Amino acid sequence: ERETERLNEATKGSGEMFARAARHLAAGVASSYQVREPWPIYLERGAGPKVWDVDGNEMYDFHNGFGSMVQGHAHPAIGHAIRERYSLGTHFAAPTEDAIVVGDELARRWGLPKWRYTNSGSESTMDAIRIARAFTGRDDVLKIFGSYHGHHDTVMVSIGVEYDKIGDHDHPVSLPYGGGIPQSTVDHVFAVHFNDADSMERRIAELDAEGRKPACVIMEPAMMNLGVVLPEPGYLEAVRDITARHGIVLIFDEVKTGLTVAPGGATDKYGVLPDMVTLAKALGGGLPSGAIGMSEELAAIVEDGTVYQVGTYNGNPLGMAATRANLFEVLTAEGYVHLDHLNDRLLSGCEAVIEKYHLPGYAVGIGSKGCVTFATTKIIDYETFKAQQDAAIADLAWLYNMNRGIFMTPGREEEWTLSVTHTDEAVDAYVQVFDEMAADLTT
């Protein structure tokens, strides 16, 4: 309560903004995830690793736009590219050269030969699933229970489910997340738990026996909405093997992991090649930019017109200019070396605090992403996350961060994302706040 009051006191300007917003924005926000009691924090500007809110509070940004801003705020190279492009015209719905250069680079980084563009992660996963359905001639989709892949109907299933409603391990329920999702869509979506390839194999065999072989498996190679849950050794290889044997299209949704964990995303990091990859978030250097990478076989049905993959702003000049600068000038191989260094320092700093105060938790991360998971045993999937994670400490950690100059993602589902402009000093500030909270909790 003390921490909540302190934050409310320090963010009164945000409270005033929210009162204005509530007049004409539904629930006072642009997007439902921005809802927060008593008001969301309104930011005014960002530069490099820092952001400032409307009350003038200066904070290191560890939220980084849900991991979109790995390049840091107002990066000069991206700013230059955007200004140049703006002066030449921002939108034609006709191709420009940057889209070619970006496609070449994505093919090189991911090892998938053919690409298309979108404007968001949701569009990427929606189009990828459609291509997989058309390719296989099947309607069913297999996803990982609890995994978020955007806000279109097919993937708004089996997420955010209460622990006691999950169902048995091999047959977790398919439930729509919120209203407006047709039951007929839900009926085509099945889920299995992460990190259990045997369960996936059994489920596919059962579905197959019912004549319902899925068109695709869509999954994050490392789960990024339960904090961070890494694949156990051999898991991704096993999934690759199962899907290949059954003729099921394997889609790695790298909207979060791509561009944040390695030059070629988790695909590159773990060395397992899917049939398709979906990108967005950190791809665009802070502008909306999404992409789908695919094999020649899958691309063939886009190329022959079987699947119509479209969008007025797909590959738009402004987004492509920012994406090109981001890939070639900012998120370079050296950039990832720096991110790895920072994350090692941050993770080991947090581990040291956990040990010092005997906290129930562990630090986990990959590339620029990580978190402290408050649980006594390792979280490996949605089931263990729901059963074991201590939500109360996670909420308190957010308040401690916000009150002490660390802008962080709220709640326990998300993780930090570092940027190439972060420094040792920024990372140490995070650890310092964590230490302060741990000290307060244990005295």
Ligand code: PLP
């Ligand atoms: N896929 C994953 C793994 C995501 O985390 C998200 C967003 O959080 C999406 C897809 C959807 O992306 P967007 O919000 O850009 O539509």
